[in-house]
Structures are given as structure tokens and as C-alpha cells.
Amino acid sequence: MSGITSYFRNIYEGVTTVLYGMRVTMKYLKSPAITLQYPMEKMVMFERFRGLLHNRAEDCIGCGQCVRACPVDCFTMVIQKAGKDEDLGLTRDGTAKKLHLYQFDIDTLKCMWCNLCTEVCPTECLLMTGEYEVSSYQRDGWHLRFAIEEPPPGFDMEEARLKQNRITNPVTYAGAADPKSLVIPEGSARPLSGAAEFDWMASRQAQVAAKGAKAHEAKPAPEPKPVSESKPAPPESKPAPPEAEPAGE
């Protein structure tokens, strides 16, 4: 007898549980979708978002802490001590610069976006931008150059580069013992928008202001967030020019 009851119970359970499931899917068929139509609508990145690295070279004192903090050695940095009577000026926060910065390159292909370098930066000149559209068809061009000073004639860049850049991690940097691999082919560097002043906070606010920007949790738009402790103070409520979109250059 139990065989027959379980036979019909199987049928009953089969039919009812299918109907339960169909009720759930029907419920969502009627409720609105959560899709963000990506290229047309863009998410507003959070203030702490870890996007493409950017260095404001004029504020960089060349201390090299970022280079030491990087687990994957994606920085290439060449510095030279300034002469006694040379005045290199001040950074934005008033620190006197004492080193010439001839090269400050970030190999984005190696970057693991861990944020360790920006946390140690004393002048907050190295920061992670809100730029996240970093896919491209070729590997070239992702070797970002930030230095604005030219080395004086007679300065051996090649030698300084090899001397000053410690190879800490042979696994991730196995091929780097070959000095040629540090030479960047001419024209491959991908400069960021007007490298000197890249105000990502403003561009982010422009995204907020732009129509169709869909915020997280289906809110219309997030209120400008208070300043975080690890990032420089953004210029609050700066009128965002419409052309401040960072994407696509």
C-alpha cells in the first residue's frame, strides 16, 4: 500500500513544487529588471573605488615608498638628488621637493589594484582614480608615464633605472633581469587626460550629475560623500563641466 501512496505522493509533490517554482519566476517576470544598460548608463563609482593609478607628478617628492610597497613591482622610477642650490618648489601640501623625478612609470598590466602604494604615499599624489574602463586591444600603451622632468644631457637613464629599481619578486618579475625589458618603446605610453591635472573626483561628480547615472541600490543619485581619511579632499560641489567625462581618451 505504501508503494501506491508514495506513487501518488510523488505525482502530487512533483506537480505542486513545479507550480511553486513557477509562481516565483512569474513574480519576477512582472517585477522590473535590475539591469544597468552599461555603455549608456554608468554606475557611479564609490569614493574609495580602486581604479587606474594616477600620479600627480608635480606633487611627487620621489620618496619611493610606493615602489617598495608594491607587491608586483609595477613601478619604474628614476630619481636624482637635487643640487644644494636648486629649488624644486613645493608640493600642494607644502612639502619641499628634494629629488628630481625623471621617470615615474606604472606598468598597468602588472598592477594588481591592491591599493598598498597609495596608502603609503606621503603627499597623496599617487591615487587610484575612478577610471575602470581599462580594457584595450593591445598590450602597448598601458605603460603609463607620469614624470614631467626631462633628464639633463649626459644622465644615463638606463643605468639609473637598473640601479634604482629593486627586483624584489622574481616570480612576478622573472623576465625583468633583461635590461631591455625595461625600455619602453617610443610612443607606447598612454598619457592620461592632461596628466598634470586629473581631477577624478570632479569627473565622478559629473557622472552623478549626468542623466541616466544609476546609483547603487536603485537610489536616484547618492549625495556627495564626506571626505574619507585616505584620500585628498575633493573640491566640494565644483560645477562639473560636461566634457569632464574621463572615459574614452
Place this chain on the structure above:
Amino acid sequence: MDPAHIAERLKTKFGDAVTEVRLDVPDPHAMIAPAHVAEIGLYLRDDPDLDFKSLMCLSGVDYGDRLGVAYHLHSLTHRHRFCYKADLSREPGAARLPSVVGVWPAADWHEREAYDLVGIVFEGHPDLRRILLPDDWEGHPLRKDYQFPREWHGIPI
């Protein structure tokens, strides 16, 4: 039971096979002569007061001057932990010790990994092959004197 008592029992049971007991370190453990790891493991597993049915971790290590294998055990019934280790010579071909797969099947993949990465040979392992690296890989990468290959099958790294 705390590690001191367990080590004491091991000493009375196996005598000289327990070469040293270190209790004032972060991870109290007993040092075992390599030849005895399997029989001590069997005792630890089957003694009803110890009942170490579970091998948490088996690790091979290269200290630079010697190799080592660490066995971390715990018991689900008595809720205690114990660790015993064996030191091995770095001489070529000398890093051999009995396998504990027969004691804890969990050791199977752990021993293969230790063989693969540190180059310790576990005698009596049913299937001691490389596990993480390709079968034709040369050398054992977690050795301190490991040379990074410049190429693999003609592919520059």
C-alpha cells in the same frame, strides 16, 4: 589533553623515536625521527584517549639548512590538537620518509603536494606524482636553492 601530555605519552611509548619536545613555542610540537612518522601517526589515530582521526594539514618546508615535514592533527571527539614534525637532510636523495596515507587518506594529496613543491619523497605512497605542476617540470620550486627556469618547452617565461 594538552600537547605536553600527548608528547609525554609518545615518549613513553616510542622512546628514542621522539627526539625532542618543544612546548614553549607558539605551536607546541614533538620532533620525530623520520622513519617513525607513520607508526606514531597510527598510534595517535587509534589510541582512544588521543583519537586524532583528522589530519588538518601536512606541510613540507625547506628551512634552508634542512627540510622538514609537519603534521598537524586534531581530534573531533576530544577537541584537542597536536603537531609533530620530522626534520630531513637536504642531501640529494636523502629526503625520504614513510607515507601516512595508510593512516589518514587526507595525506594523499598533501604528500603529493609536498613531493611536488619541496621534493620530499614519501615511501609507500600509492600514487606519488606531481599534483600542481606539469608532470615534466624540473625541480621543486619551494626549495630555497630553486633556479627559476628561463623557458618551458621553448616558451620564454
Place this chain on the structure above:
Amino acid sequence: MSELHTEEMVLNMGPQHPSTHGVLRLQLVTDGEVVREAEPHIGYLHRCAEKIGENVNYVQFVPYTDRMDYLAGMNCNYAFAHAVEQLTDLKVPERAEYIRILVLELNRLASHLVAFGTYGLDIGAFTPFFYAFRERERILDLFEELCGARLTYNYVRIGGVMADLTPGWLGKTKNFIDYFEPKIREYDELLSYNKIFIKRTAQVGVLPADLAIAYGVTGPNLRGSGVKWDLRKEEPYSIYDRFDFDVPVGKGEMGILGDCWDRYMVRIREMRESVKIIRQAMDGIPAEGPVVAEEIGKSVKTKAGELYTRVENPRGEMGFWVVSSGKDTPIRCKVRAPSFCNMSVFKEISRGAMIADLIAIVGSLDIVLGEIDR
């Protein structure tokens, strides 16, 4: 019939296959639809994490732990941070402990959601996957607000966390939890108690408790076999002893104790427990305070010594065996990955299963290849 000759067929499942949850290769010997032997081959995702661990310092190794169990980066961060803290006797500030609990349990939710969704996908139901990811996206949004990344967080650091909570984060988390809790019931209706799903998973891939213990299986897979073992309860680390939660175990409701359905259901029930912990942690979190231990500078130096520590990750016991000589770089950093041990039992429980069952078993073990291969 004796002259009827049939041959067994050797079949490679993977490394590129939709249901091996990554680059796992299963070498199958099949007799028709029945699998005689299934031998897993791993290592396709080996990235020498342990070797890297010997070459970078403790602070720099934390981002690498993200890439082990990439579905539960926070938990892996925490497992390593916990190991180093134990080895250095660091005292983590109270607020940081609470923040850690919040992100750990949220990440456990996210991880179990993926397990639930992909398991549905393995069994053939598409929609649960999208529902699970819809919810997971909101958790990732919360994490992104907190640390700027959605997958590789590097948020739980040695001695604390990367940064304090953002204003309003707790409110958003509460909103999410309130939204999420009723969804679990929907998952049950849609998948867990569906007759076809039960047919496919009950009495399949039975893992008896003694076999599970012998093979070092941990986490929901061990609990699915009816063993009440959760490190959060048994060896309370961090501040887990302050929270009230249950440890769900498999009971063999739909078939045999330790079958795929039990393992699956443990995860669904654990989501409810995680929600409970998150609620309690949100109530108990101190209003303010430091989030990083004071002793932490730019690099961390441990005491010389060796220590094995373990924590309960979404997939089981994540252990770190750190051998330190007192410098800022370890001599050896062995990772005892839960999926690695959970996968080693696969060969035992897959004998005689059908090909479709094999997929159900792999899915129910909930492996992450990043962690198996490291």
C-alpha cells in the same frame, strides 16, 4: 549474453567544461552513462602563491590571499591576517573586530549565494543563478563602498582593516539584510524543495561522516554528513563567541545522510545563521574607535616561530602554516585550502555515479579552483 562485448570509454571532462567550476580536469572511465572511475587532475590554475609568499612581506601577501578563494576574499584575507596576528600577539581593536565579523559573514553570504546559484546551473535550472547573483551584487556593492574593489578586496589587514566604515554603510547593510532574508524562502521554493532537484541530488554522492573526517573534509561538506563541527563554535576566534548562532548539519531528510542535497541545504541554512550574526554584529559594534592596531607600521615583523592557525571559511577550514625567522618575510607560508582537501574525497564518492550525478557531486562540494591550485 556472454559474447556481447562492451568497452569502457575514457572521457576527459575539462579543463574547459561548464560544470567543473574552473579549470579542473576529470578523467572519467565510463560504461555508458555510468562512471566507473573519476580521477581529478588539478594544477591548471597554479600561480605559485606559496612561493610568492616567501618572497614578499606579510603586508604584501594579503592581496595574494584574495586570489586563492576568490569567492570569499575577505575570509582569506582574514585567515592570513589572523595567522600573522597570532604569531605576533597583536591585539586588534574592538571596532575592527566587529567590522571584520560583518565583512566575513557578508562574504560568506556572497560565497554561499554563488554556491547555490551555480549548483542550480549544474542541475539545469538557470534562474536561481541570476537571483543569487542579483543578491550577491548588492553585497559586492557594499564591499566596493568599503574598500573600492568587488572581488579582490585586500580589506582585512594584519592588525585591523584597511579603513573605517563609510558613513551610512551600516544602514545600507541593514537594508540589504532585511531585503535578503525573505529571499532565502524563495530559493527554497524555486530550487531546494523542487521535486526534480531533490530527485537529482538526494541519495547521490553520499559522503559518510567517517570518510569525510578521514579525508580531511571540512566546512559545509563535513556538516552535511551530520558532523557538528564549525570552528566558529569549536575554536572561537576573533569575537565569534559573543554571537548566538546555530550550526546547521545535514539530517538526511530527503535521502541518505551526507548526500548532495544535505550538503546543499547546509549552505542554505548557514545563510540564515550568517544573517543572524550580521544583525547581532550591527547591534554590538562600538560607535567609534581605531580600526588598526597601533603597533602596525609600514611593515610587520613577526616573532620567530612556526604556527598553524585555522579559521572557518565558507568552504571549510582555511589554515595557514607560517614559518617565520623573525623577519618581515616568512620562510614558508603553507596554505591549507579547504577545497583542496574537499576535492581529494571526490574520487571516493563518485564511483558508480552517472555522468549527470558527477556534476551534481562536483557542484555540491562547492570547490574553487583558485584555492585548490593556489
Place this chain on the structure above:
Amino acid sequence: MQTWIDNLTGGPPTSPLVYLTFMLGACVSTLGFIAVLALFLIWLERKVAGHMQSRLGPMQVGGWHGWAQSIADGFKLFLKEDITPASADRLLFKLAPYIVFAGSFTAFVVIPWSQRMVIADMNIGIFYVLAITSLVVVGILMAGWASNNKWSLFGAMRGVAQIVSYELPAALSLVAVVMWVGSLKLTDIVGSQAGWFWNWHVFRGFPFFTIGALIYYISALAETNRVPFDIPEAESELVAGYHTEYTGIRFAMFFLAEYANMFLVSAIAAVAYFGGWYTGIPYLDFIPGPIVLVVKALALVFVMMWLRWTLPRLRVDQLMALCWKYMIPIAFFNLIGIGILMLITGRA
């Protein structure tokens, strides 16, 4: 065919040429109808799936809700390279998709769109449908075998076992209708359901025809390899089953055939159980028959999609158990029940 042409020309055809022209016209129009229908169904499937999963589905191509998505996809498939695996059985490999497509295409000729609009109103209509759709099995087996791929072979074997088994409950439940109506002719079957909707077979002879309709529908799901019976292509197990190795236009043929088949079995269900071209409300009978039938069939197709995006997949032995232990016995008892009912009501 004859009737239709007679209806259109107002008399028997005068010459074979006229007859041939009409035949070609019918072929082309059916083909066109199937193509458009399949493209529409593919688009609908994606939209339904998307919205059930809190997504949107295609939104870009063509503007409004991505209406041209499947056209673009079809175009892409046309332009793709037609790859034949090196070790495949070339002839069978190339032939298989056409046989699968022919199986569903030729069955379309007997669908009674309205009283008069039938390409071929055969007196063995239902029998023809059941016979010709079995042809699909041959194509599937050919595809799986010729691909020389172990996974494809698995898919083909599963597919054949499944389709052959589920023919039985489908046929048994249709036999009940045939018994009731006393004719194999599809127009007769629809004709007996005229008037109010309670005359539809599905509501008659309760509960026998209701159960019969359900059994036919479930078997139809299995015959079209739809979830929860999609084990021949089970993407999480066999990647894509018997059409793993197909690309380009040949893959498109399989795809087209799947959706054409879905519509076909839904149309047959509508004809046999849901009143065919009749609206069910006599006041609404001015609506052209084809529209009514297409709407009914589409509603049934929608339920297929709804099920697909809700349910997991059965295992191959459970699929067989469902067929042999549940569907066939119930269909048999159902048949006997209808026979008794006919005796009681004096229909026999």
C-alpha cells in the same frame, strides 16, 4: 492541398503547372512562416528568460527591445564559417541538420489553420504528424554519430532514447482524442470542438481529457528536448549535446528546427485539445482562424518557456522512469476511462 487549391481557384486545377505552382507557393510560404516564427520565438524566449531573471534580455539591436536581435544572430550564423571536424563522417554530418529540420517542417503541412486553410487535409492527419516528427530522431542520431565526438554521441543516444520513449504517451493521449472524435483528420477533430469553450476537448469528459492534455503537453516537452527534459543537450553536462560540433548555418538549422518544433507541438495541442481555430466564444468567431490558432499555440509555447526558466533538469534514468512508470500507465488508464465514458454516454 487539393482542397485548399480548389478553394482558392474555385475548381479543380486545370493543368499540372498550376498545381505545381500552388504546391511551390505553399512550400515557400510555410518555410517563410517557420523562419519568421522561429526568429520571433527565439527573441521571445530571450525576453521571457531575461525578465524572469530580473534582467532585460536583448535591448540594442533594432531599437525597440532589441526586436532585431535574432535576425542579426541569424545573419551572423549565415556568415560564419561552416566547419566540419576533420574526423567527422562528412556526408552524415552535413545531412543531419536538414533531416532534423525536414522532420518538423513537413509536419506543418497538416496544421489546420482554419476550416478551409489546410495545405494538406489528410484523413490520417494525426498519424502523419506522429510519424513524420519521429524522423527527427534519425537526424539527431546522425548528428551525434557523425560528429565523432564522445559528448555528441552521449547527447544523441540520450536524445534518441528519450524521443522514442515519449512518442508513446504522446500517441496514447492523442488516440483518446481520435477515439472520441472518430476521425484522424485534424479538421474533423477541430470541428467537433465548435461553439463554446466547454466544448473543447480539454474540458470534456472530465478528468480524462484534462489529464490527457497534460500528458500530451509533457511528452511534447520531452520530444522537443525542452527543460526539464533537455538532457540530450544538457549544457552543464554535455556542453551542447549532439550539436556540439556544428557551427554556422548548420547550427542555425538545428536551432530553427527546435523552435519550429516547439510551435508545432503547441499547435497540435491547441488543435487536439484547445479548440483549434475556434475562439471558444461564438460571438468572437469573426476573428480569422489562423490568428486564433497562432495565439493559442503561442500561449502554450510561453508556458514551455516559463517551465524552462523555472525547472532543473532530470537525469536520464529518471526521465525514463517518468515515462514508463508514470506517463504511459496513466495514459493507458486514461484511454480506458475515455472508452468507458464513451460507452456510458453512448458515443461509441
